[in-house]
Amino acid sequence: MPLEDDLTTAAANGDTARVESLLQTGAQVNGLNRFGRTAVQVMMMGSSSVAQVLLKHGADPNVADPRTGSTPLHDAARTGFLDTVRLLVEYTADPEATDNTNCRPVDVAKDNGHADVVAFLESL
Structure with missing residues (x-):
């Protein structure tokens, strides 16, 4: 599974630590998952900490x-x-x-x- 699939799953689940870890290991913050979505598109909207990490790493809002x-x-x-x-x-x-x-x-x-x-x- 590509890192971007893992990243979008972590973002959707509101798992800030996993999002940070995947970005540090090379997941592309604006990379597309297998459904053609980026992490910021599928992130748990109620998790401002996930949003902060993605945006800080250059996610396109x-x-x-x-x-x-x-x-x-x-x-x-x-x-x-x-x-x-x-x-x-x-x-x-x-x-x-x-x-x-x-x-x-x-x-x-x-x-x-x-x-x-x-x-x-x-x-x-």
């Missing part, structure tokens, strides 16, 4: 899902994880990015009732 056009910021906003939303924005995630339905992250946060995320994104 603006990578879009080829099917939906959603970015990691859309996903974090949709699920309401303000800490992860803040980190992504700090690492240059584009809050004005639109998905295939022309929705921005603030729109999906509104649709899902995450007032704190909406307030933060509207303050930018």
Whole structure:
């Protein structure tokens, strides 16, 4: 199994130590797993420590899902994880990015009732 599959699995499971270890042993932070996704796309959105490690290692916060056009910021906003939303924005995630339905992250946060995320994104 390629290191990128291990990396995306660790990121999806919120395993910060394993993510760090795999990156140190040569996993490509923006490498694709067998499903064509990067670790930042599949990371556990509630794990800001995983997000921090990936972003610190140069993960692209603006990578879009080829099917939906959603970015990691859309996903974090949709699920309401303000800490992860803040980190992504700090690492240059584009809050004005639109998905295939022309929705921005603030729109999906509104649709899902995450007032704190909406307030933060509207303050930018």
